[in-house]
Amino acid sequence: MSELQRQLQLLPDYLGNHLLLSFTSLVLGIVICLPLGIIVTRIKQLQWPVLTLASVLQTVPGLALLALMVPLLGQIGFLPAFIALVLYSMLPILRNTVTGILSVDASMTEAARGVGMTDFQQLTRVELPLALPVIIAGIRTAAVWVVGTATLSTPVGATSLGNYIFGGLQTQNYTAVMVGCVAAAALAIALDQLIRLMEVAATRRSRTLAITAGAALLGLFTLGIVPWLLQLRSETARPAIVIGAKTFTEQYILAGLLDRTLQSSGFQTTIKSSLGSTVIFDALKSDNIDCYVDYSGTIWTNILHHSNIPPRTQLMSELKQALKEQYGILMVGALGFENTYALALRQSQADKLQIKTIDDLARHSPSLTIGSDYEFFSRPEWAALKQQYDLRFAQQRTFDPSLMYAAVNEGQVDVISAYSTDGRIAAYNLLVLEDPKGALPPYDAVLLLSPRMANNDVLVRALQSLSGKIANETMRHANMIVDVEKRPVDDAVDSLRTLLR
Amino acid sequence: MFMIEFRNVTKIYGDTTVAVDNLSLTVNDGELLVLLGESGCGKTTTLKMINRLIEPTSGKIFIGEQDTGTIEPWKLRREIGYVFQDVGLFPHMTVSENVGIGLQLLKWDENKIRSRSEELLALTGLDPVQFADRKPAELSGGQRQRVGVARALAASPNILLMDEPFGALDPMRRDSLQNEFLNIRAKLGLTVVLVTHDMTEALLMADRIAVMERGRIVALDTPQRLMNAPGHPYVAALLETPTRHAQKLAALKAKQ
Numbered sequence: 001m002s003e004l005q006r007q008l009q010l011l012p013d014y015l016g017n018h019l020l021l022s023f024t025s026l027v028l029g030i031v032i033c034l035p036l037g038i039i040v041t042r043i044k045q046l047q048w049p050v051l052t053l054a055s056v057l058q059t060v061p062g063l064a065l066l067a068l069m070v071p072l073l074g075q076i077g078f079l080p081a082f083i084a085l086v087l088y089s090m091l092p093i094l095r096n097t098v099t100g101i102l103s104v105d106a107s108m109t110e111a112a113r114g115v116g117m118t119d120f121q122q123l124t125r126v127e128l129p130l131a132l133p134v135i136i137a138g139i140r141t142a143a144v145w146v147v148g149t150a151t152l153s154t155p156v157g158a159t160s161l162g163n164y165i166f167g168g169l170q171t172q173n174y175t176a177v178m179v180g181c182v183a184a185a186a187l188a189i190a191l192d193q194l195i196r197l198m199e200v201a202a203t204r205r206s207r208t209l210a211i212t213a214g215a216a217l218l219g220l221f222t223l224g225i226v227p228w229l230l231q232l233r234s235e236t237a238r239p240a241i242v243i244g245a246k247t248f249t250e251q252y253i254l255a256g257l258l259d260r261t262l263q264s265s266g267f268q269t270t271i272k273s274s275l276g277s278t279v280i281f282d283a284l285k286s287d288n289i290d291c292y293v294d295y296s297g298t299i300w301t302n303i304l305h306h307s308n309i310p311p312r313t314q315l316m317s318e319l320k321q322a323l324k325e326q327y328g329i330l331m332v333g334a335l336g337f338e339n340t341y342a343l344a345l346r347q348s349q350a351d352k353l354q355i356k357t358i359d360d361l362a363r364h365s366p367s368l369t370i371g372s373d374y375e376f377f378s379r380p381e382w383a384a385l386k387q388q389y390d391l392r393f394a395q396q397r398t399f400d401p402s403l404m405y406a407a408v409n410e411g412q413v414d415v416i417s418a419y420s421t422d423g424r425i426a427a428y429n430l431l432v433l434e435d436p437k438g439a440l441p442p443y444d445a446v447l448l449l450s451p452r453m454a455n456n457d458v459l460v461r462a463l464q465s466l467s468g469k470i471a472n473e474t475m476r477h478a479n480m481i482v483d484v485e486k487r488p489v490d491d492a493v494d495s496l497r498t499l500l501r
Numbered sequence: 502m503f504m505i506e507f508r509n510v511t512k513i514y515g516d517t518t519v520a521v522d523n524l525s526l527t528v529n530d531g532e533l534l535v536l537l538g539e540s541g542c543g544k545t546t547t548l549k550m551i552n553r554l555i556e557p558t559s560g561k562i563f564i565g566e567q568d569t570g571t572i573e574p575w576k577l578r579r580e581i582g583y584v585f586q587d588v589g590l591f592p593h594m595t596v597s598e599n600v601g602i603g604l605q606l607l608k609w610d611e612n613k614i615r616s617r618s619e620e621l622l623a624l625t626g627l628d629p630v631q632f633a634d635r636k637p638a639e640l641s642g643g644q645r646q647r648v649g650v651a652r653a654l655a656a657s658p659n660i661l662l663m664d665e666p667f668g669a670l671d672p673m674r675r676d677s678l679q680n681e682f683l684n685i686r687a688k689l690g691l692t693v694v695l696v697t698h699d700m701t702e703a704l705l706m707a708d709r710i711a712v713m714e715r716g717r718i719v720a721l722d723t724p725q726r727l728m729n730a731p732g733h734p735y736v737a738a739l740l741e742t743p744t745r746h747a748q749k750l751a752a753l754k755a756k757q
Contacts, residue, residue: 108589108591110554111590112591113574113578114554114589115579115652126591130593205593
């Protein structure tokens with residue numbers, strides 16, 4: 001089976017969910033904004049505040065708006081994505097409704113009153129029909145925005161065509177990225193053109209054209225959603241265990257490993273991947289997902305907000321206790337490997353500058369550039385490193401984790417905050433610097449279980465079978481299969497499972 | 502009784518602009534009264550206060566015995582025909598839908614609306630077969646104004662208000678439409694208030710003319726009596742042009 005075929009098998013699920021999310025958001029957007037727009041044309045004092053609020057919402061970047069909904073609603077998945085998209089669809093619909101109605105000629109509203117229409121009749125028989133082309137144009141803009149922005153709902157746990165793009169970019173599967181982009185673009189174009197037809201129908205006041213366009217829209221929706229519904233029906237039972245994954249290769253592989261391990265123990269499972277790293281812990285503690293792998297140091301500093309770094313065993317036991325007491329989360333155990341943040345640079349440059357430790361690096365830092373992922377520079381670990389070693393880099397640059405290694409390899413940056421298990425460290429011949437002052441905490445990979453599953457003994461036993469089984473070298477090799485050899489995530493999972501036996 | 506009576510009606514726009522100044526006037530049942538004056542004299546404001554498109558600042562307007570201020574505006578307007586200065590046909594409705602809109606608001610049966618609007622199109626000189634299903638954009642200015650009159654007459658009102666109804670038409674068409682309208686009006690026995698700035702139109706159509714200047718009526722009389730005894734100098738000035746035209750035309754005729 002070719003990679004393209006493999007990816008296309010996922011299409012019904014992704015497209016169906018994408019359509020459902022976009023359509024429902026758009027419909028609610030219309031249901032809210034049409035009446036709101038009408039009210040605003042009647043109560044002039046509301047016009048400025050309502051339109052300004054909608055504009056402000058619009059200026060919030062789509063990804064941020066989506067991510068903000070997770071803590072606000074306390075859950076991940078369809079609902080936060082839906083609410084964010086509804087908010088995102090509001091401005092064009094609202095603005096065009098208001099403009100459309102207000103630009104109806106004064107002679108028309110006077111004629112409406114003159115023939116004896118009530119205010120409501122004037123609205124429904126004269127103002128709305130005359131404003132309709134403008135209102136539909138607004139809906140059209142909103143539709144294109146919503147379909148595009150819905151691809152960003154993957155990190156908040158809603159399935160969409162964005163799953164192709166986020167997953168594909170992280171694992172450098174460009175077939176997946178392409179399928180996602182083409183599908184999303186085709187959907188946006190189809191919607192745009194069909195709604196444009198509605199607009200033409202409204203302008204020409206052609207009922208036939210309006211019915212045709214409406215039927216085509218309904219057809220598009222049905223066509224997209226039916227294969228997905230059929231697939232859903234064919235699944236025997238609702239998945240019991242939801243496995244989470246953050247947005248990098250190792251996490252996709254580990255989610256695959258958990259998935260297969262649990263399935264072979266007879267559990268129904270499903271994977272929610274590409275979750276934002278702030279989103280995923282919230283999702284676990286509120287039972288939106290049931291298990292995932294996090295790293296001890298990450299939770300210690302970022303969730304529990306500790307600044308001291310106790311010895312490894314002490315940190316682990318304190319961590320286990322705190323998670324249980326504060327969140328009801330069960331730390332099943334450590335997988336055996338550690339994926340630390342580590343500063344790395346090209347071996348050749350390290351040799352030239354005679355750098356072996358972060359202490360050595362500090363002396364050269366004013367003439368060097370550092371690159372990192374989206375979060376490292378805002379994490380407490382970075383603050384601790386900077387302070388303890390007095391690091392002062394000439395420049396800081398932020399990359400997608402998948403591009404960071406290429407950037408240091410090509411000399412666009414001198415130092416990166418690498419992940420110690422990443423296969424590209426060896427592949428690009430990078431030197432990982434020692435941390436003699438112990439500024440960075442240990443980052444043991446630990447398996448976490450949601451409160452609702454914490455007492456499921458069968459599940460805990462199944463997961464404990466993985467404890468201590470994956471060595472640093474094993475994980476690095478699995479990562480390399482995807483990141484360096486460019487093979488599918490499934491191959492890496494296979495390799496891990498062979499080694500585990 | 503369809504007498505219209507203004508009692509001390511004043512309309513002030515904003516705080517200071519007096520459009521109509523303490524006006525008292527009676528339009529008799531079955532009469533065609535022309536409100537005549539230059540733009541800004543308050544004639545259109547006066548007209549629009551009758552069906553409450555504009556609300557008076559003070560004073561009262563009666564139709565028969567009833568104070569119009571006590572009737573729901575939309576109910577009042579359904580009883581009174583109105584022909585707009587810029588016609589105001591609804592572009593998204595066909596000609597027959599435009600004519601029948603008032604009847605639709607009165608919840609008439611669809612078939613009855615259709616036959617009534619065809620009857621009115623015929624009355625105003627438009628072939629229903631040819632015009633009923635067209636959109637206003639497909640009509641000439643004169644045809645549109647005929648539809649406007651048909652719409653105003655649809656609900657068989659006893660009172661008709663007309664705001665410069667023939668102003669936008671060329672002289673030939675205007676003359677024929679004026680005459681046709683006078684015939685229709687004689688047939689239906691309507692009380693009509695018509696606003697114009699055209700003295701000739703006023704002289705030819707009115708039973709009585711109310712000449713307005715700065716929100717007040719400066720003369721109110723039949724065309725014949727105004728012609729022969731203008732009284733007020735402003736009225737005399739307004740009469741000068743049509744009189745001179747008539748004399749010149751008569752002179753041309755005599756020379757031959």
